[in-house]
Amino acid sequence: MARSELPDEFWQEIEPLLPPDTLPGEQGGRPRIPNKTAMRGIFYILTTGIRWEDIPREIGCSGMTCWRRLRDWQKLSLWDQLHRLILAQLRKAEKIDLSLVVVDSTISRTVGGGEQTGPNPTDRRKPGTKQHLIVDRNGIPLEIRVTGANRHDVREIIPLVINIPAIGGKPGAPIHKPKVVQADRAYHDQWVDALLYWMGIIPRIAKRNTPHGSGLGKTRFVVERTISWIRGLRRLRVRFDRHDYIYQAWNSLAMAFICWRTLIE
Known part of the structure; x- marks a missing residue:
């Protein structure tokens, strides 16, 4: 134990x-x-x-x-407050780097259905839920959005970027806008690129119908590592909670714990 x-x-x-x-x-x-x-x-x-x-x-x-x-x-939004508090401590310790953020998602099987679930296209349309995650250059989780498993990734990249919390920890204005957003082909769309450029952010997203080997995996591995950390917390491997607010609480607490572990390393 x-x-x-x-x-x-x-x-x-x-x-x-x-x-x-x-x-x-x-x-x-x-x-x-x-x-x-x-x-x-x-x-x-x-x-x-x-x-x-x-x-x-x-x-x-x-x-x-x-x-x-x-x-x-x-x-009471306690878990989100805890997450923002530890993010501020990470920034104070020079462990936050928003020069680059990386986006990816993972699908979990759902037992008993519930809110924000949908047919999983990779598991014979059994009920599932998808966690959309954005991390900084070092793999620190900044935001998780929960949707049904059939939600297309490209629809969530802009909400993820917009919902990056304002990170304090140093004198001056908090930071919340990255310089570059990186993602795989599932997130490529001309309107996504246009919106990111309009926001003053450079999109570095692999284009569809192009050969693999773009080199983005050399820096994109950090989000896959963070996903493995989240799934290492076993309550998030399979979704048992029908209510969306309970499942979101688990995700927010998991982000805060991962940030805290990074802080004390």
Whole structure:
């Protein structure tokens, strides 16, 4: 269980963002599960991929309690706040490089259907969900968008670029606009190129119907590596959550954790 335990240093980043623990009132009652205990359960499920009801007793809380906290904290945008906070620390440590961003996607099988799912064209049209990811030159995850598995990649590249969070951490205005966007042939479209140029961004996207060997893979590997890190968090290998906001919470927490690991390296 050691690898699935919530790191104390990561908890120290999360704790200031959470609502304070509450004590029983004057009439007594059952004490509320502490935030740290619930977070331990959430992190354990993220890393092991087990079902909510199978959470070990030694964690100290039930799976339903962990689910409610994950839901409530997602409604407070806590995971996005945590992600932006750690991105600012990475920029302060000179570990963010927006001179180049790279885009790619991955498809996960869906159990039980749910929101933002669709027929997977690579798996006999079984239900699936697609994660569209944009990372910086070093592979640091900046944004994830969740759609159905049948959503074409080219439709998501502009929303990914637009939704890159403003990254502080240094004096002056936050940064959020990359200089170059790189992607494979699935993202090539003349209107995408035109919009990126209009935004002041250089598109470096492999063109359709051209021979392979463009050389973009030499720098595009960072997004594939980050995807492997995300899928290493087993809750994100297969989608079990029907509600979109719960699945988005897992993705945001995964981005924050990967950023934190990069920060402490």
